[in-house]
Amino acid sequence: MDILRGIIEQGLTYSFLALGLYIAYSILDFPDLTVDGSFPLGAAVTVFAILRGVNPGLALVMSFLAGALAGSLTGLIHIKLKVEDLLAGLIMQTALWTINLKIAGKANVPIFNEATIFSTGLARLVPENLKDFDLIFVMIPFVLVMKIILDYFLKTKAGFILKACGDNESLVRTMAVDPGRVKICGLALSNGLVALSGAIVCQEQRFFEVSMGTGSMVMGLAAVVLGMKLLESLDFMKDTTKVLVGSILYKASIALAIALGFSANSMKLITAAIFLVILIAGRGKRKKVQNA
Numbered sequence: 001m002d003i004l005r006g007i008i009e010q011g012l013t014y015s016f017l018a019l020g021l022y023i024a025y026s027i028l029d030f031p032d033l034t035v036d037g038s039f040p041l042g043a044a045v046t047v048f049a050i051l052r053g054v055n056p057g058l059a060l061v062m063s064f065l066a067g068a069l070a071g072s073l074t075g076l077i078h079i080k081l082k083v084e085d086l087l088a089g090l091i092m093q094t095a096l097w098t099i100n101l102k103i104a105g106k107a108n109v110p111i112f113n114e115a116t117i118f119s120t121g122l123a124r125l126v127p128e129n130l131k132d133f134d135l136i137f138v139m140i141p142f143v144l145v146m147k148i149i150l151d152y153f154l155k156t157k158a159g160f161i162l163k164a165c166g167d168n169e170s171l172v173r174t175m176a177v178d179p180g181r182v183k184i185c186g187l188a189l190s191n192g193l194v195a196l197s198g199a200i201v202c203q204e205q206r207f208f209e210v211s212m213g214t215g216s217m218v219m220g221l222a223a224v225v226l227g228m229k230l231l232e233s234l235d236f237m238k239d240t241t242k243v244l245v246g247s248i249l250y251k252a253s254i255a256l257a258i259a260l261g262f263s264a265n266s267m268k269l270i271t272a273a274i275f276l277v278i279l280i281a282g283r284g285k286r287k288k289v290q291n292a
Contacts, residue, residue, distance in 0.1 A: 005133065007255050011248030012139035013200050014219070018227075018247040019150065019240065020193035021220035026228065026239070028166040028186045033089030034074045035194050035220065037096025038067045039213035042195030043202035044103040047111055050203075056117045060199050067195020068188040070096060075184030100210055109208040116203035135204065146193075147240050154240075162186050194220070215268050222275040223247040229278055250274070 017039065024032040042063035049059035070092060078088035101107065117123065118135055126134045153159045161182055165172050169179040194216070202208050227246020231237055257270045 003255055003259075005136070007252045008248060009135045009139070009204075010251040010254075011244075012136065012143055013204050014197055014223070014251070015139075015143050015244050015247045016146065016193045016197035016200065017216060017220040018223040018243045018250075019146070020190045020197065021217065022224050022239065022243045023162075023186055023190040023193070025221055025224060026166075027163055028183060028190070030166075030183070030187065030190075031086050031089065032071075032074065032187060032190065033086065033217060034070055034092040034096070034187070034191055035089075035217040036213045036215070037093040037100070038070045038191040038194045039198035039201075039216040040100050040208070040210060041070055041096055041103075041213075042067050042198030043208045043212060044100040044210075045195070046199040046202045047109045047208040048103050048105075050111055050114045050116070051109075056115055056120060056203060059203075060117065060196060063199035064192040064196045067198075068192035070195070071187035071189070071191030072184055074191070075180075075187040079180035079184060097210065104208050104210070107210040110206065111203075111208075112206050114206075116206065117200070118204060139200075143244065147244065150240055151238055215271060218271055218275055219250070222271055222278065223250040225275065225278045226250050226253075 017035075021032075021035065024030045024035070045063045045066045046056075046059045049062050050056055054062070074088050074092040077083050077091060078085050081088075083091070118138055122138050122141065123134050126137045130137070154163065161172060161175065161177055162185070164175075165179050165182040165186065172179040172182060198213065198216075201212070223246040224243050225246070226249050227242040227244070228239065230249065231242040231245060234242070253274050254267065254270060257266075262270060
């Protein structure tokens, strides 16, 4: 039971990372390396705000805005300065390492004695006999609200233009819309969600560590690809739902690896291996469909 609870908790706390990567990778087709910097950026802003008495919920909003700004700058470097997408993200990721240190003040900052979203607000409504599940009770409404908002946005004209920008920029131009601006807005939304995930993880773990974003892109992509590939045949299920399920499935695969005897130090290697297997399996499935 404790293992299952841990899988769900981890899947929910990292779900916004997966949703952010879904926008960048699946919708915009943009290999955004900024993610490894914007994830700890959200944590750094959260620590900075909470230690100065800011409400932990408001700290999440500040983290989202900081991530959105970082994503916008990546987009500006790519669109306005004509830098390749991969290099634009790498430049921003490198810059964010120093920026995160400046915001947090040092490489490791604990907030063990500070209020978080898991000790205030909705968490206080959880009955005493269910306190072990307080993180789940807090995260489920939060995730559902964000999913509904994102689903609604993707159905609007702006959402359709965003999806079209990733598939066919020429089509966007025929609609008298600048695809560069659309891409910048999409990257802002993507990195805002990633930073929000970093802020949530920081409040859940109660500390900031400057390298906590290392491997975030691969981790998020693994969740996205896992959900999208395994649930590909379920047409009735929205892509955002598949991504959220993928986040939990990814954490379940990590828990399985630990149960099989792998050490915690092997997690990055396991993540890479899972990602590779998913990609190969998905490619094989596409070939079968094409040959049918």
